[in-house]
Every structure is written in structure tokens, then in C-alpha cells.
Amino acid sequence: MKRNFDKEFQAIRDQVHVMGIQVERAIGHALAGLTQRHSESFKRVYDIEQSINQMHLDVDDRCLRLLALQSPVAANLRLVVGIIKINTDLERMGDLAVNLAHNGSRYIKEPALKPLQDLPIMAKEVQLMVRESLDSFLQGNVELARTVLSRDDEVDRHKNEIFRELVDKYMSVDGTTVNRALDLILIARNLERIADHATNIAEDTIFVVSGTDVRHGKRAIPPSGAPKELDK
Amino acid sequence: MKRNFDKEFQAIRDQVHVMGIQVERAIGHALAGLTQRHSESFKRVYDIEQSINQMHLDVDDRCLRLLALQSPVAANLRLVVGIIKINTDLERMGDLAVNLAHNGSRYIKEPALKPLQDLPIMAKEVQLMVRESLDSFLQGNVELARTVLSRDDEVDRHKNEIFRELVDKYMSVDGTTVNRALDLILIARNLERIADHATNIAEDTIFVVSGTDVRHGKRAIPPSGAPKELDK
Numbered sequence: 001m002k003r004n005f006d007k008e009f010q011a012i013r014d015q016v017h018v019m020g021i022q023v024e025r026a027i028g029h030a031l032a033g034l035t036q037r038h039s040e041s042f043k044r045v046y047d048i049e050q051s052i053n054q055m056h057l058d059v060d061d062r063c064l065r066l067l068a069l070q071s072p073v074a075a076n077l078r079l080v081v082g083i084i085k086i087n088t089d090l091e092r093m094g095d096l097a098v099n100l101a102h103n104g105s106r107y108i109k110e111p112a113l114k115p116l117q118d119l120p121i122m123a124k125e126v127q128l129m130v131r132e133s134l135d136s137f138l139q140g141n142v143e144l145a146r147t148v149l150s151r152d153d154e155v156d157r158h159k160n161e162i163f164r165e166l167v168d169k170y171m172s173v174d175g176t177t178v179n180r181a182l183d184l185i186l187i188a189r190n191l192e193r194i195a196d197h198a199t200n201i202a203e204d205t206i207f208v209v210s211g212t213d214v215r216h217g218k219r220a221i222p223p224s225g226a227p228k229e230l231d232k
Numbered sequence: 233m234k235r236n237f238d239k240e241f242q243a244i245r246d247q248v249h250v251m252g253i254q255v256e257r258a259i260g261h262a263l264a265g266l267t268q269r270h271s272e273s274f275k276r277v278y279d280i281e282q283s284i285n286q287m288h289l290d291v292d293d294r295c296l297r298l299l300a301l302q303s304p305v306a307a308n309l310r311l312v313v314g315i316i317k318i319n320t321d322l323e324r325m326g327d328l329a330v331n332l333a334h335n336g337s338r339y340i341k342e343p344a345l346k347p348l349q350d351l352p353i354m355a356k357e358v359q360l361m362v363r364e365s366l367d368s369f370l371q372g373n374v375e376l377a378r379t380v381l382s383r384d385d386e387v388d389r390h391k392n393e394i395f396r397e398l399v400d401k402y403m404s405v406d407g408t409t410v411n412r413a414l415d416l417i418l419i420a421r422n423l424e425r426i427a428d429h430a431t432n433i434a435e436d437t438i439f440v441v442s443g444t445d446v447r448h449g450k451r452a453i454p455p456s457g458a459p460k461e462l463d464k
Contacts, residue, residue, distance in 0.1 A: 053448040064313060071303035081296060084313060085320065167414065172407040178399055182417075216285040 005070045012062050012083055013138055019055050019090040020134035022048050024127045026097035027194065031123045034104040034187065035116050045101035052094035059087045075208075082208040086137060089197040093130065096197075099190045107183040113170065119187060122158040125151060126195045133201035140209045148202035149214075155195040162188040237302045244294050244315055245370055251287050251322045252366035254280050256359045258329035259426065263355045266336040266419065267348050277333035284326035291319045307440075314440040318369060321429040325362065328429075331422045339415040345402060351419060354390040357383060358427045365433035372441045380434035381446075387427040394420045 026048040033041030063084050066072070072080055107113075129151050136145035166185055170177040206214050258280040265273030295316050298304070304312055339345075361383050368377035398417055402409040438446050 057445060057448065064309065067299065067313070068305045068309050073300045077296065077300050081299070081316060084316065088317065088320065167410055171403060171410045171414075175404040175407065178403045178410075182399065182403075185414075213289060216289065 005066070005072060005076060008062070008066055008070075009076075009079065012059055012066070015055055015059055015062075016083060016086060016090065017134060017138060019052055019059070019087070020130055022052050022055075023090055023093045023097065023130050023194075026052070026094060027100065027123055027127050027130070027191075030097055030100035030104055031120055033101060034107060035120055037108040037112070039105055039108065042101040042105045045097050049094040049098045052091060056087055056091040056094075060084065063087070078208045078211070082137065082204045085204050086134075086201050089200050093194050093197050096190045096194050100187055103183045103186045103190070107180055107187075110180050113177055113180040113184065116184075118158065118162050118165075119184065119191070122155065122162065122188065122191050125155055125158065126191045126198070129155065129195050129198035133198040133205070136202055137205040137208070140205075142206050142209050145202040145205040145209075148198055152195055152199045155192055159188045159192045237298065237304060237308060240294070240298055240302075241308075241311065244291055244298070247287055247291055247294075248315060248318060248322065249366060249370060251284055251291070251319070252362055254284050254287075255322055255325045255329065255362050255426075258284070258326060259332065259355055259359050259362070259423075262329055262332035262336055263352055265333060266339060267352055269340040269344070271337055271340065274333040274337045277329050281326040281330050284323060288319055288323040288326075292316065295319070310440045310443070314369070314436050317436050318366075318433050321432050325426050325429050328422045328426050332419055335415045335418045335422070339412055339419075342412050345409055345412040345416065348416075350390065350394050350397075351416065351423070354387065354394065354420065354423050357387055357390065358423045358430070361387065361427050361430035365430040365437070368434055369437040369440070372437070374438050374441050377434040377437040377441075380430055384427055384431045387424055391420045391424045 026045045029041045029044045029048070032038060033045070063080050066080055067077075070076075129148050132144055132151075133148045135141065136148060163185055166181040170181045203215050206212055258277045261273045261276045261280070264270060265277070295312050298312055299309075302308075361380050364376055364383075365380045367373065368380060395417055398413040402413045435447050438444055
């Protein structure tokens with residue numbers, strides 16, 4: 001039974017790993033479409049999202065079967081429930097990458113509004129958060145999960161700066177820029193939301209590995225029953 | 233064992249029901265704060281969100297214990313995993329209600345931009361979706377769940393109209409309206425996102441009750457193993 005669990009769980013982990021790589025690729029293609037004004041790149045995002053959706057259903061199905069057939073408890077139970085949640089986050093990230101492609105393809109139909117250095121930098125940070133959050137889960141690395149949590153503030157700061165510049169320098173000054181500036185604002189917001197899902201994964205990782213609940217920055221539910229101190 | 237499961241599961245259901253009511257209330261207070269320009273209402277949203285967060289942790293904890301102690305299979309397993317997912321959706325809805333309050337309290341610091349009839353109508357529809365999605369789950373009512381799915385298009389249509397009016401009649405014409413119009417746009421978007429979470433709950437309900445997977449509008453995983461035709 002134990003070996004069956006390990007083998008099947010390893011297969012599910014591998015699939016989740018691939019989903020994470022696909023999310024990173026989808027973000028990359030969406031940003032390439034935007035900065036290189038290349039609509040073919042957006043089509044690749046839609047294709048990738050389809051494959052993420054398929055894997056999402058498969059992973060969910062496999063986790064349900066694993067729970068039913070193996071009735072895992074303690075750490076293994078937390079692992080499977082953790083994967084079910086992470087799977088949902090990855091699927092939403094795929095949806096958000098499609099939003100990026102949607103706003104990006106609308107944006108490039110009009111003349112460029114401004115040089116785009118800030119959004120690609122923000123996107124790189126978000127891709128890093130996706131990778132590190134998945135790695136933290138797959139390696140059971142709580143330290144790395146905490147790094148992901150700390151990066152989220154940086155991403156928020158980036159988004160606010162992008163937002164502020166577009167409102168103050170463009171939208172408030174010249175009404176003809178509103179639609180394009182709004183597309184860029186929505187792209188920044190969707191990137192931020194992908195980062196939020198990476199944060200969820202990092203929080204789930206900390207819970208799965210240490211049994212410590214850092215969600216809502218408060219309560220601890222260690223598996224032993226005795227509450228632990230939290231970093232924040 | 234069976235009776236223990238039923239009793240504990242009933243308690244978890246009751247808690248999830250309360251969470252849904254709290255989400256509806258939070259939306260109501262956020263909109264009251266916006267339309268009546270009443271900042272105290274926003275504070276109530278923050279308080280409600282705190283209580284939703286606490287219930288979120290409790291429900292998650294209880295579901296994990298239920299899986300560990302009772303090892304449910306088949307329909308009961310789908311129910312518990314369904315609750316785990318719905319619990320996440322409800323918690324996010326609470327976050328989004330806080331976003332509504334955040335944008336609303338910023339909006340009312342400036343003079344009113346326009347009469348607000350459209351956002352309260354949209355909010356009422358979203359509250360209805362929240363209630364019906366929860367009811368569909370709690371009653372195991374697939375028909376009601378499908379009603380929720382159909383309402384989502386109406387909410388999207390509303391959001392697009394609100395968006396369009398604010399861009400075309402205000403932001404593009406008068407730069408001094410940009411910040412306020414943007415707040416209203418973000419409120420519409422956050423309402424839409426709450427509706428998306430209600431849609432998730434409705435889809436999970438259909439899966440839990442019928443074993444039919446309507447997510448991604450495609451694959452069916454009936455519990456019997458034989459694929460079924462889907463409505464869409």
C-alpha cells in the first residue's frame with residue numbers, strides 16, 4: 001500500500017511540476033506577444049492553457065482516486081490535499097495568462113503607448129515566484145516558500161508604480177490613451193493575481209511540510225496539537 | 233462510523249452556510265458604503281472578512297480530520313473534497329469584498345462622479361449567485377447549480393457595460409475623472425471575480441452530485457467510469 005502511494009503520488013507530483021512549467025511558459029509568451037507585438041505568441045498562450053486545463057482535470061481525478069484507494073493519513077493526507085489546492089491555483093494561473101494574452105492582443109492593435117520595460121521586469125519576478133513556489137512544494141523546502149512570500153510585496157510595489165505612471169502621465173493627461181493604458185493596467189493586475197496564487201502555493205507548502213498554518217497571518221495548527229510561534 | 237461522518241459533515245456544512253451568508257453581507261455593506269458614502273459600512277466589511285478567515289481555517293482543519301479519521305470514499309469523499317474547494321472560494325470572496333471596501337472608501341473621499349444605479353444592480357446579482365451556488369451545494373441541487381452558471385454571463389455583460397460607460401463618457405473625456413472612474417471599474421471587476429468564484433462552487437456542486445465534470449466545458453468523469461454527454 002505504502003509503495004503504491006509513493007509511486008502514484010510521485011506521478012501526480014511530476015504532472016503538477018509540468019503544469020508549473022507550462023504556466024511560466026504561458027506568461028513568457030503573453031509578454032513576448034506584448035513587447036514584440038507578435039500576435040502568434042498569444043495563440044500559444046491559449047494552446048498552453050488548454051493543456052493546463054486537461055492536466056488540472058487529470059490531477060484532480062488522480063488525487064480523488066488516491067484518497068479513496070489509499071486513505072492516507074497525517075503527512076501524506078496533507079500532501080494530497082495540498083496538491084488538490086495547488087492544482088486549483090495552477091489552473092487559475094492558466095486562466096490569468098489567457099487574460100494577459102487577451103489584453104495584450106487588444107493593446108497591440110493600437111500604436112504603442114510607451115516603451116515597455118517595467119511590465120517585462122514584473123513578469124520575470126512573477127515567473128520566478130511561480131517556479132520557486134512549485135519548487136518549494138516539490139522539495140518540501142519551507143525556507144524557499146518563505147522567500148516566495150517575501151517576493152510578493154515587491155510585485156505589489158511594481159504593480160502600484162506601473163498603475164501610478166499610467167494614470168498620472170497618460171490617462172489623466174490625454175483621453176486618447178485611456179483604452180491602451182487600461183489594458184496595461186489590467187496586465188499588471190493579472191500578473192499580480194498570478195503572484196497571489198504563487199503565494200497561496202507557498203503558504204500551502206509551509207502548512208503541508210511543517211503543519212504550520214500561515215494563512216491569514218495568524219493561527220498555527222501544528223500536527224502535534226501544540227501551537228507554534230509564527231514568523232509573521 | 234457512518235453516523236459520526238454524517239454528524240460531523242453536517243456541522244461543517246452549517247459552517248460553510250454561515251460563511252456564504254457572511255460573504256453576502258460583506259458585499260452588501262461594501263455597496264452600502266459606496267452608494268450611501270458611509271465609511272462605517274466599510275469597516276464592517278473588514279470585520280466580516282476576519283470572521284470568514286477564521287471559519288476558513290476551521291473548516292479546512294475539520295475536513296482534514298474527517299478525511300483522516302473516517303476515510304470516506306465515493307460520494308462522501310467527493311463531498312469533503314468539494315467542501316475543501318468551496319471553502320477556498322468563500323475565503324477568496326471575503327478578500328474580494330475587502331477589495332470592494334478598499335476601492336469604495338477611496339472613491340467616496342472625492343466628489344461623486346455619477347449616480348450609481350448600475351453597480352448596486354450588479355452587486356445584487358452577484359449576491360444572488362453566491363446564495364444560489366451555496367444552496368445548490370447544500371441541497372445537492374444540480375438544476376440550481378446550472379442556473380448559477382447561466383447567470384454568470386449576465387454579470388459579465390453588466391461589468392462590460394459599466395466599464396464601457398466609464399471609459400467612453402468619463403475617462404476619455406475628462407482627465408480629472410480618471411482616478412474615480414478607475415475605482416468604479418475595479419469595483420465592477422471585483423464583483424465579477426466574486427461571481428466567478430460562485431461559478432466555481434456551482435461547477436463543484438455538479439461534480440459532487442452527479443460525478444460529472446463540467447469544468448473547462450469538456451470532459452466528463454462520471455463515477456461509473458463511462459463518459460456522459462454534457463449540456464455544454
